Amino acid sequence: MKLRNKRHFPATTGLGLSLAAVAAFAVACGGSGGGGGSSASPASGHASAPAAGPSSGGSASAATIGTRSGGAGTYLTGGSGRTVYLWAADKDGRSTCSGGCAAGWPPVTTTGTPKAGPGVAAGRLSTTTRADGSKQITYDGHPLYYFSGDRAAGDTNGQGNDGFGAKWWLVGPDGSRITKAAPSATGGSGSGSGNNGGGYGSGGW
CATH class of the missing domain: 1.20.5 (Single alpha-helices involved in coiled-coils or other helix-helix interfaces)
Structure with a gap:
């Protein structure tokens, strides 16, 4: 037994x-299979994080168009209160100013939807795409520009300038061109240089 x-x-x-x-x-x-399943979760969470980035960055960079009153009346302004102009040579909402013209008359650009300041009609604001891909602000169909000869907010040295073969005018809040003469605020840097349009730097703007 x-x-x-x-x-x-x-x-x-x-x-x-x-x-x-x-x-x-x-x-x-079973343990190794479970480990593989859990590793997929962090990956999907990480991929969704950057999605919110571009939209917030674009709106933060939007330019604002405002107004200012002076000897020629009430006219549009851009960043830091700098005077903006339209060019009579532009047609159908498109800019024809490039190269040396754009050096003397820098386009007013934005990387977001332009904003309307007090006295500005938001419905008149839009953009046009330039040859380099940048977005230039338009107002009532007019591409907007700065003048390199303006040194401070309120300068209107480009008013009535005929640089590059056509007149440059201030823009009224109703979208019309202002053809009234404006006193030069900075004397020697006035519109007399307009025939070459590129004789001035950015003046610290």
């Missing part, structure tokens, strides 16, 4: 070890 019991016990022990090994292998496989 004792010999039979001794022969029976090793078989039971061997079976128990085999079952334990199978169970351990199954747990190991």
Whole structure:
């Protein structure tokens, strides 16, 4: 009887070890599968994070068009109160001023939707795409420009200038060109240089 019991016990022990090994292998496989599944979650969360970036950056860079009153009446202004102009040579809402013209008469550009300041009609504001891909602000269909000869807010040295073959005019809040003469605010840097249009730097603007 004792010999039979001794022969029976090793078989039971061997079976128990085999079952334990199978169970351990199954747990190991299940653990590695679960680990693979959990790694996908952070990846999807990381990919969605940058989506909000571009929209907030664009609106923060939008330019504002305002107004100012002076000797020629009430006219439009751009950044820092700088006077803006239209060019009589432009047609159909598109700019024809480039190269040396654009150096003397820098286009008023924006990287967002332009904003209307007090006295400005938001519905008249829009943009046109220039050859270099930049967005130039238009008002009532007129592309807007600064004049490099203006040195400070309120300067209107470009008024009536005929640089590059056509007149440059101040722009009224109703979108019309203002043809009334305006007193020069800075004397020597006035409109007499307009025939080359590029004789001045940006003046620190």
